[in-house]
Amino acid sequence: MKPLSKRKILPFQLDDIIVLEAVRAYAENNPQIKSKAEFYKKFIRSNKDVFVTEHFLKSCFKLLYGKTVMQIIYETRMKKAGESLVKKKYLPIKDIAKEAGYTLAGFS
Numbered sequence: 001m002k003p004l005s006k007r008k009i010l011p012f013q014l015d016d017i018i019v020l021e022a023v024r025a026y027a028e029n030n031p032q033i034k035s036k037a038e039f040y041k042k043f044i045r046s047n048k049d050v051f052v053t054e055h056f057l058k059s060c061f062k063l064l065y066g067k068t069v070m071q072i073i074y075e076t077r078m079k080k081a082g083e084s085l086v087k088k089k090y091l092p093i094k095d096i097a098k099e100a101g102y103t104l105a106g107f108s
Contacts, residue, residue, distance in 0.1 A: 012060065012064065016060060017064070019052055020057075020060055020061055020064050020065075023057055023061060023069065024061070024065060024072060027039065027069050027072040027073050027076070028072060028073075028076045030073075030101075031073050031076040031077045031080060031100060031101030032101040033073055033101070034103065036058075036068075036069060036070055039069055039070075039073070040054045040057060040058075040069075057069070073101070076101070077100045077101045077102060078100075080099070080100040080101070081096055081097060081099075081100035081102070084096040084099055084100060
């Protein structure tokens with residue numbers, strides 16, 4: 001553990017952390033989101049009772065977690081696809097990719 005003087009102090013209130021944790025959980029549970037704009041639009045609309053701006057989500061999320069929302073989504077997709085490849089060997093790759101949240105424009 002770092003000494004107190006070397007630790008980074010994050011400028012968050014408990015309510016901020018609760019909102020950011022909800023954003024992280026939403027990102028992990030919705031890997032089919034295709035773009036940041038789509039993600040922020042859906043998340044902000046689904047949480048009208050909480051005042052959250054896109055700027056707040058972008059800047060504070062990265063500060064708290066060290067990753068962007070899209071990095072979390074990409075990691076979730078890869079993890080989900082990897083688990084499916086091991087568990088569902090009988091499924092075609094395009095089905096595994098679709099299940100993990102990828103879109104396959106080149107496949108029919």
